[in-house]
Amino acid sequence: MNAENVEYRVAHLHDRLAAEELGELGVRAEVRAGAVVVTGTVPSAQCRATLLRVVEEELAGLTVHSDIVVAETAGPDRAEEL
Numbered sequence: 001m002n003a004e005n006v007e008y009r010v011a012h013l014h015d016r017l018a019a020e021e022l023g024e025l026g027v028r029a030e031v032r033a034g035a036v037v038v039t040g041t042v043p044s045a046q047c048r049a050t051l052l053r054v055v056e057e058e059l060a061g062l063t064v065h066s067d068i069v070v071a072e073t074a075g076p077d078r079a080e081e082l
Helices: 003-019 022-024 045-058
Strands: 029-030 034-042 066-068
Touching: 003 045, 022 045, 022 066, 034 045, 045 066
Parallel strands: 034 066
Antiparallel strands: 029 034
16 A cells, blocks of 8 residues: 555544544544554543544554553542642
8 A cells, every 4th residue: 555545544534533523632643654653642431442443444454553542530539638
């Protein structure tokens, strides 16, 4: 697969993420050393699963490395001492 086609597919992934509820996440997809690297932080495990499903649909057949972190949204387990 040529590099131009990969760049086109990554751009299409960005468009799709922007059009869906995932657009606000600040997730990045870049071509590096012949693979696509997807990075970012999402608010929940469900959101991460949805994001990875979209990435798989758009970039099927390509080598994809994902580094998607789920943000901790739980409150502290004890009071903060000041």
